[in-house]
Amino acid sequence: MELHVLNHPLVEHKLTVLRDKNTPSSTFRELISELVMLEAYEATRNLDVVDKPIETPVAPMIGKHIAEPRPIIVPVLRAGLGMLDGMTKMIPSAEVGFLGMKRDEDNPTKQITYANRLPEDLTGRQCFLIDPMLATGGTLVAATHYLAERGAKDITAINIIAAPEGLKFVQEQIDPSIAFKVVVCAVDEKLNDKAYIVPGLGDAGDRLYGVID
Numbered sequence: 407m408e409l410h411v412l413n414h415p416l417v418e419h420k421l422t423v424l425r426d427k428n429t430p431s432s433t434f435r436e437l438i439s440e441l442v443m444l445e446a447y448e449a450t451r452n453l454d455v456v457d458k459p460i461e462t463p464v465a466p467m468i469g470k471h472i473a474e475p476r477p478i479i480v481p482v483l484r485a486g487l488g489m490l491d492g493m494t495k496m497i498p499s500a501e502v503g504f505l506g507m508k509r510d511e512d513n514p515t516k517q518i519t520y521a522n523r524l525p526e527d528l529t530g531r532q533c534f535l536i537d538p539m540l541a542t543g544g545t546l547v548a549a550t551h552y553l554a555e556r557g558a559k560d561i562t563a564i565n566i567i568a569a570p571e572g573l574k575f576v577q578e579q580i581d582p583s584i585a586f587k588v589v590v591c592a593v594d595e596k597l598n599d600k601a602y603i604v605p606g607l608g609d610a611g612d613r614l615y616g617v618i619d
């Protein structure tokens with residue numbers, strides 16, 4: 407597993423505003439979108455491209471173009487949806503698949519998968535799993551298995567904040583034959599007794615969309 411932590415003053419500034427409990431949902435949504443665009447720069451460093459001959463107004467040249475099959479972005483609902491608009495701005499030609507997963511808060515290492523809308527065959531596709539929080543790592547492992555069962559061999563997870571415990575769990579659980587990368591803005595201190603990231607930012611889904619249960 408390859409881990410990239412964005413070390414950048416702009417990221418640190420935006421993250422601090424994001425974490426602040428007094429930041430309203432409207433600003434929280436904008437910041438998530440801006441942060442994922444900055445992460446996308448690192449996350450897409452190995453995006454497959456092919457030569458593309460074009461003519462500028464001055465001369466012909468061979469440029470680069472995103473290769474087929476198109477990359478696929480998979481937001482993990484709900485909170486991952488908050489990162490979708492930033493990702494599709496950065497890769498407008500990507501396809502989007504959906505995975506609805508929710509932690510069982512009475513047993514946070516368990517997830518309930520309540521929705522999926524993904525191509526059956528992901529062979530040869532570069533996949534980008536987006537979800538703001540990597541806490542116990544259970545959701546990311548389950549989502550990665552889901553994609554791997556469909557043939558995905560190149561998966562990049564883009565999270566805003568990760569916990570060290572979750573990163574360790576993911577590292578242990580992901581099949582080493584998968585090219586697997588995790589890009590995060592910060593690795594926090596620890597999990598609390600409810601498996602929330604400390605200091606974290608609280609429940610990302612609730613801060614984006616409100617408390618529904």
Ligand SMILES: O=P(O)(O)OC[C@H]1O[C@H](OP(=O)(O)OP(=O)(O)O)[C@H](O)[C@@H]1O
Pocket residue numbers: 482483484485486507508509510514515537538539540541542543544545546572601609610611612
């Ligand atoms: O690493 P884990 O311990 O699995 O926790 C991380 C998961 O928890 C949150 O989703 P949540 O279950 O709160 O669902 P929501 O997005 O609908 O709020 C978050 O968006 C991740 O999907």
Ligand SMILES: O=c1cc[nH]c(=O)[nH]1
Pocket residue numbers: 485539541601602603604606607608609610611
């Ligand atoms: O801190 C956490 C842990 C899981 N899910 C969240 O949204 N936040």
Ligand SMILES: [Mg+2]
Pocket residue numbers: 485609610611612
């Ligand atoms: Mg939630």
